[in-house]
Amino acid sequence: MKPSMMRSACQLLRRRSYSSTSGQPERKVAILGAAGGIGQPLALLMKLNPLVSSLSLYDIAGTPGVAADISHINTPALAKGFMGEDQLKEALEGSDVVIIPAGVPRKPGMTRDDLFNINAGIVKNLATAIAKYCPNALVNMISNPVNSTVPIAAEVFKKAGTYDEKRLFGVTTLDVVRAKTFYAGKANVPVTDVNVPVVGGHAGITILPLFSQATPATNALSHEDIKALTKRTQDGGTEVVEAKAGKGSATLSMAYAGAVFADACLKGLNGVPDIVECSYVQSTVTELPFFASKVKLGKNGVEEVLGLGELSDFEKEGLENLKGELKSSIEKGIKFANEN
Ligand code: LMR
Numbered sequence: 001m002k003p004s005m006m007r008s009a010c011q012l013l014r015r016r017s018y019s020s021t022s023g024q025p026e027r028k029v030a031i032l033g034a035a036g037g038i039g040q041p042l043a044l045l046m047k048l049n050p051l052v053s054s055l056s057l058y059d060i061a062g063t064p065g066v067a068a069d070i071s072h073i074n075t076p077a078l079a080k081g082f083m084g085e086d087q088l089k090e091a092l093e094g095s096d097v098v099i100i101p102a103g104v105p106r107k108p109g110m111t112r113d114d115l116f117n118i119n120a121g122i123v124k125n126l127a128t129a130i131a132k133y134c135p136n137a138l139v140n141m142i143s144n145p146v147n148s149t150v151p152i153a154a155e156v157f158k159k160a161g162t163y164d165e166k167r168l169f170g171v172t173t174l175d176v177v178r179a180k181t182f183y184a185g186k187a188n189v190p191v192t193d194v195n196v197p198v199v200g201g202h203a204g205i206t207i208l209p210l211f212s213q214a215t216p217a218t219n220a221l222s223h224e225d226i227k228a229l230t231k232r233t234q235d236g237g238t239e240v241v242e243a244k245a246g247k248g249s250a251t252l253s254m255a256y257a258g259a260v261f262a263d264a265c266l267k268g269l270n271g272v273p274d275i276v277e278c279s280y281v282q283s284t285v286t287e288l289p290f291f292a293s294k295v296k297l298g299k300n301g302v303e304e305v306l307g308l309g310e311l312s313d314f315e316k317e318g319l320e321n322l323k324g325e326l327k328s329s330i331e332k333g334i335k336f337a338n339e340n
Contacts, residue, residue: 027266028054030095030134032126033102034081035062037251038142038258042101043070043079045259051266052077058091059102060084088126092133097265099171099258100126103143105248106241112145112203113329119143120152120336127153131160138167138265138301141280142258146170146202147326148333150280150290155337166301169265170280172202172292174250174257178236179209182229187218198233198278199285199293199308199319201329206322209233212312226314268297281305288323290330 029046033039034057043057047070055077057063057070067081082091092098103119106112123143130139135157143149150170157163175198184191195215200208211226221229232239240250264277275297283291283305294306311319 024051024053025270026053027051027096027269028056028094029077029262029266030056030058030092030098030137032058032091032098032100033143035059035066036101037105037248038101038254040066041252041255042099042258044073045255046099046262047073047075047077047079049259049263049266050076051263051270054094055079056082056091056095058082058088088129089133092129092137095134095137096269097140097262098130098134098137099140099142099262101142101254101258102126105251106144106237107246107248108242110241112237113148113332115144116148116332116336119145119149120333121340123149123152124156124337124340127156128160131157131162135160135162136164136167138169138269140169140171140258140262140265142171142254144202145329146172146280147206147290147329148336151330151333152337154282154290155334159337164301165282166303168281169261169295169301170202170290170292171258171261172198172207172278172280173261174254175202175207175209175233175236175292176278177253177257177260179211179214179229179233182232182236183211183214186225186229187214187216187220189216189218197294197309199291200322201280201290201292201326203329204234204325205318206326206329207234208315208318208322210309210311210315212315213309223314226312230314230318264297265301268301268303269299271299276306286319286323288326288330291326 029052034043057067063081063083067079071079103122141150179196180194184194198209200206264275268275279295280292285291285293296304
């Protein structure tokens, strides 16, 4: 083929692939807390996501710089920064997915619940704005303590008359990401092939990885290995907090996990079939009103909350043990939303 013909064939191919990309529905994603430790790498990952057409970066300060920086990346998503409460309306209007990493991180020695006093109020204000400006958006809650902040948002939405349990998610993907990584390392299997459901909540013993359902299955792990993997997954956040020695908690892996979950939500909205991720949602899987388990995502958010499947005796015990703590975290969130 002559070089000129080759060039036009390549151009044609490029045009075709471009037009199939632009054939996707337009999707606006807002990140609340976009200038923070999680917010910045999350903004970068969402800017790289071909399903995003508009990326709204909101924070109380610092977003003009983040938006200017990110907006130079040559991907289709149009990134715009919004700073301060007067710009929250514009940041949120028209959003399909709102991701909330806003708030303060842990320092060594703190539990996620120790963040409640500061982060609960922040989440409540942001949820109030979501109810007003984009009540139909899928909300992906990252701000800790997730076990309480999701119930807080649910109460705010109920009061505003906008609550749809199919649209509110606690992001527990980092627990799955960790469980996959640790399992692959121990079982000596390729990490990209691994799947491990993680159920319960997102704090300490409420994080319950179901290694008995991990794939690819292995006989190489003893009960002691499974116990150690479970503990490491439950303490994964603390491992990072301690390693960062006062400089915060997981930001990069959390941004990655947040981006994986938001991508799954966008695919579900766009009608891609069989999108399943673990998430902390309103649930009837146990007697607790909120619980993380596998969730099928669709055009309206949650299409189906999937059950737990068969559990090992060790996992059954873990499930019973986590219920008390998870119940009180949920009640704490509900009480706060109704009293403040
Ligand atoms: C995590 O799991 O890394 C996050 O929830 C942050 C934290 O405080 O552990």
